[in-house]
Amino acid sequence: MTEFSTLSIKETITSLKNKDFSVSELVDFHISSMENGRELNAFITETADIARKKASDCDQNYSKGEEKPLEGIPLGIKDMFCTKGVKTTASSKMLENFVPPYESTVTQNLWNDGAILLGKLNNDEFAMGSSNETSFFGEVKNPWKNNKDNFTVPGGSSGGSAASVAAGMGLASLGTDTGGSIRQPASFTGTVGLKPTYGRCSRWGIIAFASSLDQAGPITKTVKDCALLLNSICSYDPKDSTSSQKKIPDFEKSTDESIKGMKIGIPKEYEADGISEDITEYLEKGKEWLTESGAEIVEISLPHIKYALPCYYIIAPAEASSNLARYDGVKFTHRVDADNIIDMYEETRSQGFGDEVKRRIMIGTYVLSSGYYDAYYLKAQKVRAMISKDFKEAFTKVDVIYGPSTPSTAFELGDKKKDPLEMYLNDVFTVPVNLAGLPAMSVPVGLDKEKLPVGMQLIGNSFDEESILSIASCIEKSAKFDLNPNKWWINE
Amino acid sequence: MNNLIKGETGDWEVVIGIEVHAQIVSNSKLFSSASTKFGGEHNTQVSFVDAGMPGMLPVINWVCVEQAIRTGLGLNAKINNYSIFDRKNYFYPDLPQGYQISQFKQPIVGEGSVTIDIDDKKSKTIRIERLHLEQDAGKSLHDQHPEFSFVDLNRSGVALMEIVSMPDISSADEAQSYIKKLRSIMRYLGTCDGNMEEGSLRADINVSVRKPGDELGTRCEIKNVNSIKFIGQAIDYEARRQIELIEDSKIIDQETRLFDPKKGETRSMRSKEEAHDYRYFPDPDLLPLSFSENIIEEIKSELPELPDDKKERFQKEYSLSPYDSNILVSEIEIADFFEAVTKGRDPKIAANWITGEFFAAMNKLGFNIVDSPITIDNLSKLIKLIEENIISTRIAKDVFEIMLENNEDPEEIVEREGLKQVSDSGELEKIIDNIIANNPDQVEAVKLKPKLIGWFVGQVMKETNGKANPKLVNDLLNDKLN
Numbered sequence: 001m002t003e004f005s006t007l008s009i010k011e012t013i014t015s016l017k018n019k020d021f022s023v024s025e026l027v028d029f030h031i032s033s034m035e036n037g038r039e040l041n042a043f044i045t046e047t048a049d050i051a052r053k054k055a056s057d058c059d060q061n062y063s064k065g066e067e068k069p070l071e072g073i074p075l076g077i078k079d080m081f082c083t084k085g086v087k088t089t090a091s092s093k094m095l096e097n098f099v100p101p102y103e104s105t106v107t108q109n110l111w112n113d114g115a116i117l118l119g120k121l122n123n124d125e126f127a128m129g130s131s132n133e134t135s136f137f138g139e140v141k142n143p144w145k146n147n148k149d150n151f152t153v154p155g156g157s158s159g160g161s162a163a164s165v166a167a168g169m170g171l172a173s174l175g176t177d178t179g180g181s182i183r184q185p186a187s188f189t190g191t192v193g194l195k196p197t198y199g200r201c202s203r204w205g206i207i208a209f210a211s212s213l214d215q216a217g218p219i220t221k222t223v224k225d226c227a228l229l230l231n232s233i234c235s236y237d238p239k240d241s242t243s244s245q246k247k248i249p250d251f252e253k254s255t256d257e258s259i260k261g262m263k264i265g266i267p268k269e270y271e272a273d274g275i276s277e278d279i280t281e282y283l284e285k286g287k288e289w290l291t292e293s294g295a296e297i298v299e300i301s302l303p304h305i306k307y308a309l310p311c312y313y314i315i316a317p318a319e320a321s322s323n324l325a326r327y328d329g330v331k332f333t334h335r336v337d338a339d340n341i342i343d344m345y346e347e348t349r350s351q352g353f354g355d356e357v358k359r360r361i362m363i364g365t366y367v368l369s370s371g372y373y374d375a376y377y378l379k380a381q382k383v384r385a386m387i388s389k390d391f392k393e394a395f396t397k398v399d400v401i402y403g404p405s406t407p408s409t410a411f412e413l414g415d416k417k418k419d420p421l422e423m424y425l426n427d428v429f430t431v432p433v434n435l436a437g438l439p440a441m442s443v444p445v446g447l448d449k450e451k452l453p454v455g456m457q458l459i460g461n462s463f464d465e466e467s468i469l470s471i472a473s474c475i476e477k478s479a480k481f482d483l484n485p486n487k488w489w490i491n492e
Numbered sequence: 493m494n495n496l497i498k499g500e501t502g503d504w505e506v507v508i509g510i511e512v513h514a515q516i517v518s519n520s521k522l523f524s525s526a527s528t529k530f531g532g533e534h535n536t537q538v539s540f541v542d543a544g545m546p547g548m549l550p551v552i553n554w555v556c557v558e559q560a561i562r563t564g565l566g567l568n569a570k571i572n573n574y575s576i577f578d579r580k581n582y583f584y585p586d587l588p589q590g591y592q593i594s595q596f597k598q599p600i601v602g603e604g605s606v607t608i609d610i611d612d613k614k615s616k617t618i619r620i621e622r623l624h625l626e627q628d629a630g631k632s633l634h635d636q637h638p639e640f641s642f643v644d645l646n647r648s649g650v651a652l653m654e655i656v657s658m659p660d661i662s663s664a665d666e667a668q669s670y671i672k673k674l675r676s677i678m679r680y681l682g683t684c685d686g687n688m689e690e691g692s693l694r695a696d697i698n699v700s701v702r703k704p705g706d707e708l709g710t711r712c713e714i715k716n717v718n719s720i721k722f723i724g725q726a727i728d729y730e731a732r733r734q735i736e737l738i739e740d741s742k743i744i745d746q747e748t749r750l751f752d753p754k755k756g757e758t759r760s761m762r763s764k765e766e767a768h769d770y771r772y773f774p775d776p777d778l779l780p781l782s783f784s785e786n787i788i789e790e791i792k793s794e795l796p797e798l799p800d801d802k803k804e805r806f807q808k809e810y811s812l813s814p815y816d817s818n819i820l821v822s823e824i825e826i827a828d829f830f831e832a833v834t835k836g837r838d839p840k841i842a843a844n845w846i847t848g849e850f851f852a853a854m855n856k857l858g859f860n861i862v863d864s865p866i867t868i869d870n871l872s873k874l875i876k877l878i879e880e881n882i883i884s885t886r887i888a889k890d891v892f893e894i895m896l897e898n899n900e901d902p903e904e905i906v907e908r909e910g911l912k913q914v915s916d917s918g919e920l921e922k923i924i925d926n927i928i929a930n931n932p933d934q935v936e937a938v939k940l941k942p943k944l945i946g947w948f949v950g951q952v953m954k955e956t957n958g959k960a961n962p963k964l965v966n967d968l969l970n971d972k973l974n
Contacts, residue, residue, distance in 0.1 A: 082547045095546065102540060104547060205547040212776035240549050241778050319776055322579050325590020326544040330643065345583055368581070368771035377773060 004029040005168030006484075009073055009225040012171060016062055016072055023062065023072030023116075027055040030074040030118055034169040039489040040141045042160040042169060044079050045087050045120040054116045061114065070232055071114030076164045076173040079120040080127055081107050081216070082205040086117070090207045091135035092125045094327045094334050094352035104205025105240070106174065106216045106233045113232045118170045121160030125354045126324065127181055127209040130426040132159025133417050134356040142189055142410050143167040143485040146450040152410035155185030161219045162189040166485060172220040172229055176206060178213045179312050180405075180430025183442035186219050187405035187455025190444040190483050192226045192472070193219045197463045198437035199244035202237030208323040210316040211242075213434040221483055223443065223472045227251035230465065246463050254466035255473040260294030262467065265398030267302045270429065274407045278448035283404060286445060286456050289478035290402070290471070298398050302390040307383045308432035313424060314367050314380035315435070320357075321364025327352060359420060388436040391459075399467045401459040404429055405442040409452040429457055439465045443472045444481040453481070495663035496704065499735045505704045506731045507711075508661035508697060512674060514653045514684040515628065515692040516559045522627050522651035523550030523593065530690050534633075534644040542649040544588030549777050556651040557781065559683040560600050560625050561791050563653055566677045566798055567620050569604025571788050577625075577778045581771040586630035586643050594654075596772040599624035600781060606657075606677070607800060608669040612814045618670050619658040625781075628652050647691075653684070659698065659708070664727040668720050671695060672822070676799050680824045694718050699730045701738070709734070710744040714758050717751050726751040730758050802827055810839035819847050825861045832868040837875045845875060849892055857896070866895050874902040886958055887911050915961040917968065920952065923960075924968055927951045938973050945969055 004026055007015065015021060031048045051074055058072035082088045082100035089095045103111070111117070124134040131153035132140040142154040143166045154163040158175030162185030165173050175182040177195035186193025194217045201216040208214060218229035230251045237243040266287070275283075287297050329335035329348030336347035353361070367376035394401060406426060416423045433440040439462075442455035456475065460468040496503035521528055524539040541548045564571045578596040601623035609615050630648035634641045655674065661667050675693060678684035686693050695718075700711035712734070714726050729751075734744050748767070749758040797805070799821045806817040806827075820830045820843060834842035850871065854864060874891060877883045883891060883906055891902050891911065906912055914920060927948060928935055938944040945966075952965045 088546070090546070098546070100546070102545075102547075203547075204549050207546045208777075210776075239551060241551050242776075318773060322581050322591050322771070322773070325581060325583065326546070326588060328583060328585075328590060330585045331543065331588060332545065341585060365771065368773055370769050370771070373771075373773070 005033065007171070008222045009070070009171050009220065009228055010222070012073065013071070017067070019062070022055075023058040024052070024055040026072060027051050027074050027116060027118075030170055033167070034119060034164075036490050037164075037167050037169050040143060040163050040167055041138050042122055042140050042164040042167065043076065043119040044089055044091065044122050044137050044160070047086055047117050047119050050086070051116050051118050058114060058116065068112070068114035070110060070228065072116060073114070073172070074116045074118040074170050075110060076118050076121045076161060076170040077107055078123050078158050078161045078173065078175045080123060080176050080207045080209075081174060082207065083107055083117065083120065086120060088120065088207070089137070090126045091123050091137055092353065092357070093136040095207075095332075096136070096334055098332055100205070102205060105202035105235065105237045106206065109233050109235055110174070110229075115232070121158070121164055121173060123160055123175075123181075124157035125357050126207065126320070127157040127176055127178055128320070128356050128360055129156040130180070130184055130423050131411070131416060132156040132185070133413070134354055136354060139413060141413065141489075143487075143489070144189060144410060144452050145486070145488060146410070146412065146452055148450075151413040152452060153188065153413055153415075155188035155406075155410065157181040158185045158193075158219060162186050162191050162193065165189070165191045165219050165221060166483060167487070167489070172218055172225055174216060174229075174233070175219050176209070176214055176216050177430075177434065178209045178215075179316060179434050180427045182217045182219060183405050183430050183440060183455070183457060184426060186442040187444070187457075188410040188453065190453030190455075190481060190485070191219050191221060192223055192441065192443055192476075193217065194226050194230065194441035194465070194468075195433065195439060196230065196234060196465055197244070197439040198434075199242055199246075200234045200248075200439070200463070200465070202235060202240040202243045204237055204239040210319040211323060212319060213312075213316055215434075223469060223476045224252060224255045226441065226472075227255050227469050244463070249466055251465060251469055254469040257466070257470040258294070259290070259470050259474050262295045262400065262471065263298050263398040264290050264295050264471065265298050265300035265394055265401040267300055267305065267394070267401060267403060269302055269305050270403040274425075274428075275404055276408050276448070278409070279404045279407070279454055282445045282454050282456060286402060286475060289475055292478070293474045295471070295474075300394045300398060300401065302387070302394060302432070304383065304386040304390050305432050308387055308435055309424065309428055311380045311383040311387065312427070312431040312435060313363070314376050315384065317360040317364035318368050318377050319364070321361045321368065324353075324357070324361055356420070384435045387432055391432075391436045391438060395461040399461070399464075400471050402471070403457050403459075405455040405457040406430070409448050409450060409454055433459055438462055439468060441468050441472055443475050443479070444483065445475060445479040446481055495666070497701075497731060497735060500739050503704060504701045504731070504735050506662055506727070507659045507700045507702065507708060508663075508667050508727060509659035510657045510661065510667060510670060510698070511696040512655045512671070513694045513696070514563075514655060514674075514678055514686075516556050516651040516653060517682055517685055518553060518555045518559060518651055520553055520555075521649040522553055522556050522625065524649050526649065528650050532646050534642070535646065538645040538648065542588065542645055544590070550593060550775075552778065552781065553651065556625060557600070557783070558787075558791060559651075560623060560653055561788060562681050562795065563655075563678060563683045564601035564604065564623055565788075565792050565795055566681045566683070567601070567604035567606060567623065567655070569620055569623065570602035572598065572600055572602055573785065573788065574598070574780055574782045575600040575624075576780050577775045578772045579775045580626075582768050584629065585641065586632045586645070586648065588630065588645060588648060592627050592629065593775055593778070594626035595624035606670060606673050608666060608673050609818060610666070616660075616666065618660045618666075621656040621658050623653050623655045626652050626654055659700075664724040667697065667727055668724050671720055671723060673799070676822055676824075680796055680798050688718050688720070691718060695723055697723065697726060699727055699734070701731055701734045709738075710746050712744065712746065712758070713748050714751050715748055715761060719753075722751055722753050725753075725756050726758055729756060733758065796824075810834065810843070812839060812843050816843045816847060823861070829861055829864075829868065833872045833875065835872070837872060838879050841879055842872075842875050845871070849889065853892070853896055866899050870895060870899055870901055877902055877906060881913060881915060881961060882906065883911055883913050884958070884962060887913065911959060913961045914956050914959050915964055917964060920956075920960055920964060920968055923952055923955050924948070924965070924972060927955070928972060935973065945973060948973070
């Protein structure tokens, strides 16, 4: 039997075209991987029946030679994407039984290209979290245990998306990234994760967390796979007013481009405190790889980046407090009946939302309140503009910015759950990118002393995903990272 | 101008500012493609966006933007070609998103003005502070079930213009004139149908009182008043209430009040302390609203003639009085009707007939001018008959009554019923001679008292069934009796 789990999307498509195996066989394999991996709790909803049915259609398309670009590729989808007729929960009790009557634009693009829905993936509740521990459906376990044989978190909020790909349940997955929710879990699980430029992907049909920051993106095993999915999900969507009409290039092509002569910026602010030794080591190693491939390393400065985290934790909760107001018990959500409308609201929202979501709603409500708006929200917007300007200036000197994805590798389950502030600090390298609306990705470079994956972040100029894909491809080749965690969940 | 109200401690001045919510005429809603038609089955005109479904996003309907620009131009206002949509956050069952998309700091239309008539000679300018675009909410239905309230979202997301006046209004009459004028302008522009019963036009009225020359008093806002009559009643009641409180040495609480049309009173709805903190912030789902000067110019070039200009033209072109002109231009349909009827006719007769007999009949029958049972053509013919002395005004009224029944051609009616005015002096002379011969006493009497000539006129009319040309009869009688 073919070892499906080691194949990339690119390789799988070649094999399917060669009739080495059928889509049905491929899908059956991934369904059993998914079922055997329930211990990881990566999936909230498994859609094996839908997958099997679609697989036979895909096989017909292959036999007729009418296959589409992603024909027969089984994918897991973060439970923030509305999928028509398939329960979509945002990992919240509030939407425990919500079945959308519509399909998000981004997932529709994938299905139009022949991809297959394998199941809906667990995440932090309403995408709020950095460890996938805030889900109403329970925490997701990272397929990578640390050297003490302890469970680690897969990161968040797209923890299920990252864990599933690392564990070989589905060939790739879709996540959303508001402050690092694709890149941080990708880096924790040894996968490739990319957040496109704000506006590249339609937000229509994605359950909103913070509208000015949310973007959909792929989590894959390889850089090329990432480009393949990007080709499919990016589109101008007239249903999303913030969607971009910019021409969408062939991203796959950029993964083969030489990086000779490209300028790579290293922000001096990133070399600051708080980064683990192992990560610093890989940071240096990466510089060597890039120089060897003909790129030039340039030191740059992003002076306002130190304000990114507080700025983010004002803007994102502010938008969230408003975006989540619609979950009030009146319509499609969980409802707790009460004697009057106010009690109904209070009970419904008290019981329907978890602690982290409530915390952010309260922060957001506070910073928007009259009397505090100028001091918090307005100031944060000004800081945001300054951060954008920092990046803009940097990109007049360099093509791509290179640095760590996270200050540490995956931490143990439960480790930071009690301290929200420490949890928020995990986003320090990822949030500035969302504030500036830039594209960025995390590429695995190796394992640290704890035997946990390390990811490096590449940040590109606005609408220049191509450069980061070229650089990422180069790093991937040099790092030769082996995405092969010990499958303890099967052996145990 | 004396709008002062007498109180126990002297005269009081009322200061009024009005926020009008005007529903925009458009086929679909402000941010969705659902229909805006009035009176549909509950929840049949609701898109996923209007229902606040997860992941749904608003997309601006440019028709509504153009309507707002059009209205702004009609209010002589500054159009801001860069404006921002904000979210106004509050919880209510008929507000599915948990926020209303509105415009807070940067509205699409800035300062403008509306001119109202105080009397035939005097007019007054009411300054407009701003006009902004916003979504309407749905409707809560509390009378459908003993235990539950229901929500109808057909109206949810429908485009509204909120038009805010400066506190330039000084009486209930002025407030009513202002609303009527605003309504008329928007109906001319086709931007709001002004239908107050259907809720297309609603007013929030800010009322305060002060002694002339004093600083502004504490104001109360009367929410959602939906008829011109009620606006007058609400203001009168509220001003009185405030004056009495102050004269009683009591304090006026800044609060939101409701007008109860049954009792003719306003009552407290919520106090300032209970006022919502709406937590306005720019809606991140929408880009700033921006458009080129060209769009404004294009809309400007297509604007129809507005009531003020039309009124001036009517006075000049048709030599009508300001009073008649005012009535005729108050509704675009009336103005158009008048201009069609009066084509080739005497405008004064046409104006008199339309504002007199015709309006009275329409009122009595409960018809609107657009569904008048008498066509423009036939009314015009009737006026021609009067103008050419073929029938007298009195006969014309009878003909008009017949026309009302089945829009019959007045010429045919006159022909069939033999109503033509007798203007043949020979024929009339015979009749007059006969009457003089038969009534010697009256002939004597009229010599002493010339006014009694009226009796002879009456006799002639009786003989001719009212068809005698009155002027001719008078002339002949004067000749013969004097």
